[in-house]
Amino acid sequence: MISLKQLTKVYGRGPDAVTVLDRLDVDVASGEILAVVGPSGAGKSTLAQCINLLERPTSGQVVVNGEDLSGLPEHKLRVARRRIGTVFQSASLFSRRTAAENVALPLEYLGVTPAEAKARVAELLERVGLSHRANHYPFELSGGQRQRVGIARALALRPSVLLSDEATSGLDPETTRSVVSLLRELRDDLDLAVVFITHEMDTVLHVADSAARLDRGRILEQGRLVDLLTDHDSALGRALQPQLSPAEPGTGSRAWYVTYDSRTVPADWLQRVSADLGEPAALLAATIQNIGGTSTGNATVGLASADAARVEAAFARHGLRAALRPVARSGGTTAAAGTAAPAAQADSAPEAPAPDHTLDTTPKEAALWA
Amino acid sequence: MGVILPSAVIVSTLADTPIADLPALLVPALGETLAMVGIVMLVVVLVGTPTAVCLHNMAPGGLFENRGVYGVLSWIVNIGRSLPFLVLMAAIVPFTRFVTGTNIGIAAAVVPMSLAGIPFFARLVENCLRDVPRSVTQAARASGGSPLQIIRSAQLGEAVPAILGGLTINTIAMIEYSAIAGTIGAGGIGYVAVTYGYQRFDHTVMIATVVLLIALVTAVQLIGDGLVRATTPHLRRR
Numbered sequence: 124m125i126s127l128k129q130l131t132k133v134y135g136r137g138p139d140a141v142t143v144l145d146r147l148d149v150d151v152a153s154g155e156i157l158a159v160v161g162p163s164g165a166g167k168s169t170l171a172q173c174i175n176l177l178e179r180p181t182s183g184q185v186v187v188n189g190e191d192l193s194g195l196p197e198h199k200l201r202v203a204r205r206r207i208g209t210v211f212q213s214a215s216l217f218s219r220r221t222a223a224e225n226v227a228l229p230l231e232y233l234g235v236t237p238a239e240a241k242a243r244v245a246e247l248l249e250r251v252g253l254s255h256r257a258n259h260y261p262f263e264l265s266g267g268q269r270q271r272v273g274i275a276r277a278l279a280l281r282p283s284v285l286l287s288d289e290a291t292s293g294l295d296p297e298t299t300r301s302v303v304s305l306l307r308e309l310r311d312d313l314d315l316a317v318v319f320i321t322h323e324m325d326t327v328l329h330v331a332d333s334a335a336r337l338d339r340g341r342i343l344e345q346g347r348l349v350d351l352l353t354d355h356d357s358a359l360g361r362a363l364q365p366q367l368s369p370a371e372p373g374t375g376s377r378a379w380y381v382t383y384d385s386r387t388v389p390a391d392w393l394q395r396v397s398a399d400l401g402e403p404a405a406l407l408a409a410t411i412q413n414i415g416g417t418s419t420g421n422a423t424v425g426l427a428s429a430d431a432a433r434v435e436a437a438f439a440r441h442g443l444r445a446a447l448r449p450v451a452r453s454g455g456t457t458a459a460a461g462t463a464a465p466a467a468q469a470d471s472a473p474e475a476p477a478p479d480h481t482l483d484t485t486p487k488e489a490a491l492w493a
Numbered sequence: 494m495g496v497i498l499p500s501a502v503i504v505s506t507l508a509d510t511p512i513a514d515l516p517a518l519l520v521p522a523l524g525e526t527l528a529m530v531g532i533v534m535l536v537v538v539l540v541g542t543p544t545a546v547c548l549h550n551m552a553p554g555g556l557f558e559n560r561g562v563y564g565v566l567s568w569i570v571n572i573g574r575s576l577p578f579l580v581l582m583a584a585i586v587p588f589t590r591f592v593t594g595t596n597i598g599i600a601a602a603v604v605p606m607s608l609a610g611i612p613f614f615a616r617l618v619e620n621c622l623r624d625v626p627r628s629v630t631q632a633a634r635a636s637g638g639s640p641l642q643i644i645r646s647a648q649l650g651e652a653v654p655a656i657l658g659g660l661t662i663n664t665i666a667m668i669e670y671s672a673i674a675g676t677i678g679a680g681g682i683g684y685v686a687v688t689y690g691y692q693r694f695d696h697t698v699m700i701a702t703v704v705l706l707i708a709l710v711t712a713v714q715l716i717g718d719g720l721v722r723a724t725t726p727h728l729r730r731r
Contacts, residue, residue, distance in 0.1 A: 177631055
């Protein structure tokens with residue numbers, strides 16, 4: 124397992140000092156995958172470099188299996204670092220070495236005999252499903268295959284912690300899914316503690332057991348994925364779910380944004396709510412999925428009922444939380460905003476990002492965090 | 494270590510050397526040029542490569558960052574790069590005589606050529622190392638490599654094709670320098686070109702040395718290109 128204790132990284136000194144990581148406390152147990160998410164500039168890459176100690180933290184500890192690594196002198200650190208395997212973005216393979224030679228690199232550094240190394244490399248490539256590509260150079264491999272070689276290399280020295288630094292960024296969705304399922308398999312087989320750093324929110328649902336949200340160097344929220352996704356008030360839980368564009372509710376109806384707010388929501392909740400309210404419910408958008416055996420998701424439902432309190436109660440009875448969906452900004456008229464305003468407040472509190480928070484965030488990320 | 498020329502050729506002044514006599518004149522000269530450039534390139538690679546590795550890794554963000562030493566080393570290299578070769582060669586005559594005991598001949602040419610070639614090669618290799626993606630070095634560090642292992646496998650290893658390209662450029666520059674050194678009696682093709690082609694208006698020799706130099710440089714370039722191709726996986730297999 125790996126624990127970060129009050130991990131702090133400050134660049135520069137005096138008045139120019141910039142605190143990139145501010146007293147982070149994170150625990151990842153063996154056999155657990157923790158996703159760390161956050162927008163660009165949140166400190167994710169610095170966090171990655173502090174975890175495998177390519178950068179020394181300014182203060183705080185990185186504890187792996189009970190040993191604090193942050194205070195070790197450089198030559199001992201080199202040995203200690205072998206307990207942490209790192210998978211980098213775009214794999215960072217050596218272009219002049221074959222897949223097998225890349226995987227053998229950490230073994231070479233360690234001084235393992237060529238015969239032993241060969242056996243171990245074959246075993247690792249087999250494990251990531253690339254035995255048939257052993258003698259191919261990186262330029263002959265697809266993005267997903269390169270990433271698998273990177274994973275095999277990270278596992279060469281049998282680490283107990285695997286750090287994935289944006290390992291699936293830039294891969295297409297299908298490749299991402301296969302890399303992610305490989306990570307989950309390895310986590311189970313090797314009892315790894317995995318720290319999965321990413322800016323891709325949709326990947327987190329497929330890979331993680333728990334998630335932490337890093338923003339401006341601080342962990343704002345962390346918890347089990349199931350808990351985050353079944354808690355209406357969790358900004359991270361909502362950000363992790365796919366963002367949908369609901370259909371129009373139709374004249375006389377209003378759109379309600381519904382989130383799962385408990386672990387015991389009945390599967391036929393739409394019909395039950397419709398019956399309770401005595402009117403047909405229109406499903407305008409929905410995403411529901413199984414996370415660790417629990418149904419989670421959100422939906423947009425169109426209802427004609429003018430009694431907001433009654434509607435909210437009907438949803439609450441089934442473990443759901445409903446709020447009037449804010450009218451799209453482009454509508455912008457006072458009349459529409461008037462009806463939506465209270466709901467908008469209820470819906471977006473307490474974490475609504477300011478409209479111009481995208482200053483240092485890419486449009487793609489902004490969309491994910493919106 | 495003087496200039497060895499067949500006496501029969503030296504006698505025939507003020508007339509173009511017969512074509513049949515050219516090999517006797519040019520073959521030893523070519524041998525001297527190759528010897529000079531070969532010795533110099535050996536020194537240049539042996540001294541220039543470690544210099545480049547130090548420059549690269551003592552610079553900010555390197556493996557053993559040291560701004561002070563980096564500044565001094567970089568300054569020394571810049572001095573070596575600043576002087577035109579002819580000026581450098583003339584300026585260090587006392588040093589050359591101290592090292593080799595003479596100021597003419599191949600041995601005397603090797604000293605200024607090396608002093609000019611080392612900083613040139615150091616900058617070329619430094620540039621090659623800078624082009625190795627930082628993530629590759631980071632991966633090597635994360636894989637538990639010691640600084641020497643990282644330099645050998647990640648930095649120099651990944652930069653091999655680029656360094657061979659730089660070596661080609663440097664070798665060709667040294668062929669040029671050897672011709673300049675020829676003017677101070679270092680022998681080689683440059684000496685023949687100056688003494689026969691220029692001072693005696695021997696057009697046959699002049700043209701022959703020009704053709705020989707073009708052929709020599711072309712050959713070096715072709716060999717260099719071939720080595721780059723052989724060490725770059727995606728160029729090799731096509």
